[in-house]
Amino acid sequence: MSAPLIGVLALQGDVREHLAALREQGAEAVPVRRPEELAAVDGLVLPGGESTTMIKLAARFGLLAPLRAAVRGGLPAYGSCAGMILLADRILDAPPDQETVGGLDVTVRRNAFGRQVDSFESEIALDGELAEAAGESLHAVFIRAPWVEDAGEGVQVLGRVVGGPADGRIVAVRQGNLVATSFHPELTGDRRVHAMFADIVRSHLADSAGAGAGGDEGGQP
Amino acid sequence: MAPQNDTVPHAGTGTELVKRGMAEQLKGGVIMDVVTPEQAKIAEDAGAVAVMALERVPADIRAQGGIARMSDPDMIDGIIQAVSIPVMAKARIGHFVEARVLQSLGVDYIDESEVLSPADEAHHIAKSEFTVPFVCGATDLGEALRRISEGAAMIRSKGEAGTGNVVEATRHMRAIRAGIKRLGTLDETELFVAAKELRAPYDLVVEVARLGKLPVVLFTAGGIATPADAAMMMQLGAEGVFVGSGIFKSGDPAQRAAAIVQATTFHDDPDVIAKVSRGLGEAMVGINVATLPESERYATRGW
Numbered sequence: 001m002s003a004p005l006i007g008v009l010a011l012q013g014d015v016r017e018h019l020a021a022l023r024e025q026g027a028e029a030v031p032v033r034r035p036e037e038l039a040a041v042d043g044l045v046l047p048g049g050e051s052t053t054m055i056k057l058a059a060r061f062g063l064l065a066p067l068r069a070a071v072r073g074g075l076p077a078y079g080s081c082a083g084m085i086l087l088a089d090r091i092l093d094a095p096p097d098q099e100t101v102g103g104l105d106v107t108v109r110r111n112a113f114g115r116q117v118d119s120f121e122s123e124i125a126l127d128g129e130l131a132e133a134a135g136e137s138l139h140a141v142f143i144r145a146p147w148v149e150d151a152g153e154g155v156q157v158l159g160r161v162v163g164g165p166a167d168g169r170i171v172a173v174r175q176g177n178l179v180a181t182s183f184h185p186e187l188t189g190d191r192r193v194h195a196m197f198a199d200i201v202r203s204h205l206a207d208s209a210g211a212g213a214g215g216d217e218g219g220q221p
Numbered sequence: 222m223a224p225q226n227d228t229v230p231h232a233g234t235g236t237e238l239v240k241r242g243m244a245e246q247l248k249g250g251v252i253m254d255v256v257t258p259e260q261a262k263i264a265e266d267a268g269a270v271a272v273m274a275l276e277r278v279p280a281d282i283r284a285q286g287g288i289a290r291m292s293d294p295d296m297i298d299g300i301i302q303a304v305s306i307p308v309m310a311k312a313r314i315g316h317f318v319e320a321r322v323l324q325s326l327g328v329d330y331i332d333e334s335e336v337l338s339p340a341d342e343a344h345h346i347a348k349s350e351f352t353v354p355f356v357c358g359a360t361d362l363g364e365a366l367r368r369i370s371e372g373a374a375m376i377r378s379k380g381e382a383g384t385g386n387v388v389e390a391t392r393h394m395r396a397i398r399a400g401i402k403r404l405g406t407l408d409e410t411e412l413f414v415a416a417k418e419l420r421a422p423y424d425l426v427v428e429v430a431r432l433g434k435l436p437v438v439l440f441t442a443g444g445i446a447t448p449a450d451a452a453m454m455m456q457l458g459a460e461g462v463f464v465g466s467g468i469f470k471s472g473d474p475a476q477r478a479a480a481i482v483q484a485t486t487f488h489d490d491p492d493v494i495a496k497v498s499r500g501l502g503e504a505m506v507g508i509n510v511a512t513l514p515e516s517e518r519y520a521t522r523g524w
Contacts, residue, residue: 011486012249012270033486048246050270050306057268057486060479081246095265095305110305116243116329117352120233143242144307144329164232187242 004201007032007041009067011057013049013082017186024191025198035066043076043201046083046101048143048184051110054082055099064099071103076177076204078197084108084180085146092149104178105152112147112182113166119143123162124171124183130158130192137162138190140171140183147171147182177204235352240374243330243354244438247271247307247375247461251451251482252440254278254465256296258303260474267478271307271329273463274300279336279383280466280505283517289337291319297326309356314523315341324353330375331355333368335522336382336465343524348372358442360393360520362400366421366429369437376435378459379520380443383466385507387450389520390443394457397439404430443520446471446505448484448498455488472502 003026008018010031022029022045032038044067046054058064071077071087079087085094086101088108113119123137130138138159148170151157159172159181171182172193177200185193233239250270255261261272276292277285291312301308307329312319314333319340323331333346335358348355349372358379359365365376378397380390400419404426407415412430416423428436441454442463451462462485464478471477480497487493515521 010249014245014248016248017245049248050246050250052265052306053250053268053270053482056266057483060483061487093305115327116307116354117324117327118234119239119243121236121238122233141238141242143239143246184242187238187245 003028004042004198004205005030005040006043006045006198006201007037008045008047009054009058009083010047011054011061011063013047013054014184014186015047017184018045018047018080021186021191021194022198025194027198027201033063034061035063038063038066038070041075042205043078043197044070045197046077046079046086048081048083048186051082051085052095052098054086055101058101059099064101067101068103071101071178074177074204076197076201077103078179078193080181080184080186081143081145084148084182085110087178087180104173104175104180105155106148106173106175106180107150108146109149110146111144112149112169113142113145116144119145122164124159125162126159126172128156128158128174130172130196138185138192139188140181140185141187142171142183145171145182148173148180237374240354241437243307244356244375247440248438249486250461251478251485252309252461252463253468253478254463255300255469258299260469261300261303261308263475264468264478265304265306267475268482269306269478270461271309272300272304273309273311273332273465274328275311275336278466278469279519280385280470281383282336283383283508289313291316291323291337294322294326297323297328301327311337312346313337313340315339315344315346317346320346320351320353320355324351328353333357333373335379335519339522345371345523348374356440358520358523359397361396362404362429363419363421364523365397365435365439366419366425369435370422370425373437375438375440377440377442377463379523380441380445381510381513382443382519383508384444384510384513385446385467385470385505386510387444387446387453389510390441390445390454391457393443393520394441394454394459397435398458401429401434405433444510445481446507448480448494448501451481452484452488452494455485461485467505470505472504477501477504
């Protein structure tokens with residue numbers, strides 16, 4: 001099977017780090033700024049950055065509607081930090097008119113841990129498929145980060161803060177083909193999140209190919 | 222699973238990764254000088270990734286003269302309350318107490334800036350000691366590395382602030398880029414000499430030679446007034462743009478701010494830059510840097 005083509009939304013933010021992390025997972029990684037570039041990819045990363053800036057640029061350049069359609073159509077997507085905010089169905093502490101791409105049945109609180117002086121790095125507790133063994137942890141960096149205030153029933157929790165004032169807060173989730181983290185694995189050497197996402201994209205490609213071979217392309221239930 | 226409660230509150234704040242990582246999140250974006258909460262809202266609505274709170278924009282500091290200092294804490298508070306994007310503020314070069322005050326106000330980044338009147342003619346602030354990250358100006362690679370060794374987590378070109386003239390920012394971006402390229406051609410013996418010539422720590426010089434870039438994010442600043450200016454700086458290697466007087470000293474700040482944001486993202490697409498450059502109204506009136514007396518050049522401040 002050829003390498004999956006994974007895009008990184010490149011309107012603003014730490015795009016280069018995500019491209020490098022995806023390439024380490026054997027994916028072909030390309031920046032995405034235009035609808036035609038989005039249409040070509042098998043999966044999409046929404047990077048860290050400023051969510052208000054990204055959403056305004058997406059709207060202005062005709063990318064918001066195609067993004068929503070792609071995510072609702074099952075395109076695998078992973079958002080880190082600002083990307084988590086963009087994928088959330090509901091956001092708190094945002095400007096009143098801030099839109100999102102949506103798709104993830106979660107409520108996300110922006111800048112939940114505080115201002116930059118409160119930004120921190122710490123071990124978090126992994127759960128679900130991110131953890132190969134019980135009690136496994138991951139060194140995570142949180143920068144003016146959001147957290148998941150509230151997750152819907154179909155959302156699997158993959159990671160929580162351990163200790164401190166935000167003890168137990170949800171900071172990594174998966175719902176079907178959508179993954180989101182409050183922290184930035186693209187800035188640390190730990191590639192477990194990117195590896196998991198690349199696997200999701202590969203499975204999705206294999207499923208689509210299988211459906212196509214059966215003469216039933218796009219006929220998802 | 223039940224998380225264990227075994228760490229102290231907010232352990233791991235103010236680390237190098239947290240400080241430098243913050244600047245990584247600003248890449249590809251535009252940071253705008255604002256002097257009121259209303260201007261800050263306009264900047265946020267236009268898509269700024271952060272605002273720089275200051276009392277007077279550089280063009281007014283030039284026009285009015287006098288000593289330029291850290292802003293009134295009430296004004297900074299007002300701007301912090303007005304927007305949800307990061308808020309930066311300027312401290313005078315070497316003024317470590319202004320920096321402590323800004324940190325206590327909760328600003329997200331401090332610019333130890335030559336645009337304000339220097340408070341120390343020999344020493345910059347020891348920036349590693351702070352939780353809040355710092356950005357500093359530089360005119361060439363040696364200056365950038367000296368600031369990084371003091372703890373700066375982000376570098377910007379100095380340019381010549383408040384002139385609306387991009388020529389000095391161009392000179393500084395090219396100088397920094399040329400310096401980095403040159404290090405890449407040197408062997409170990411030559412790097413020792415290069416460190417001496419650059420007046421920068423040897424380990425940092427080696428790191429830059431190996432990476433082919435600075436170990437921190439590099440923005441541009443000083444004289445950017447148009448969407449095309451911002452796009453040119455991005456093509457010269459800037460990872461983002463500070464716009465000072467260029468927005469709120471122009472005819473239509475909201476539209477110009479949005480246009481500069483769009484041109485920064487699509488800096489390699491002349492069609493987009495042409496589109497956003499239409500009908501922007503008056504740009505700020507510029508100053509020919511060549512006619513500025515040496516004493517009025519901000520870029521010569523800092524050591």
